[in-house]
Amino acid sequence: MVGMNYQHQQQYLKTKVETASPGVLTLLLYEEMYRKLKMAKINFLNNQVVEMLECIGRARSIMYELLGTLNYDYDISKNLQSLYQFYLAQLNEFVINRQPETLDSIIEFAKEFAETWKQAIQLVKSSKGS
Structure with missing residues (x-):
């Protein structure tokens, strides 16, 4: 029965993504990035390094996807590019030094x-x- 529920959730998510507007897709990316970073923090606190690194890798992939979708016809894209690159560097910094404050600031960025x-x-x- 649990397998059926998971299949229904996956089908729902697939349909949601396939029918979403570009704005909604971007929101889904931000929400998933936030979720992965929160999971990374939980894994970090539980000393589950492999799981933490997997979550960070997925969050990093989302940031690269967001970078790849920037439209440079708009000035804000340059600002977003700088932000994404900064937080990618912060993720790398966290992986190296494992300072929880660094991860907390990235989580806050994703949440906001x-x-x-x-x-x-x-x-x-x-x-x-209207």
Whole structure:
């Protein structure tokens, strides 16, 4: 029965991603990055190094995906590029030095971006509805 529930969740997620707008896809990336970083922190605190590094690797992959999707026709893309590169460097710093404050600042960044992006999508939706 658990396997069926997992299959339904995976199908739901697949459909959600396939039908999402670019803005919603970006939100999903930010939310997943935040989730992976939180899991990395839990793994770090539990001394589960392999699992922690897997989560960090997935968060890093998301940041590279976000970098790859920047549209440089907009000035903000240069700022976002700098931010992503900074936090990628911070992730590397954390992997090397294992300072929890470093990971905490990256988690906060991911959380704030997810929340901000969610608010932006809601604003766009509400302005289209009026």
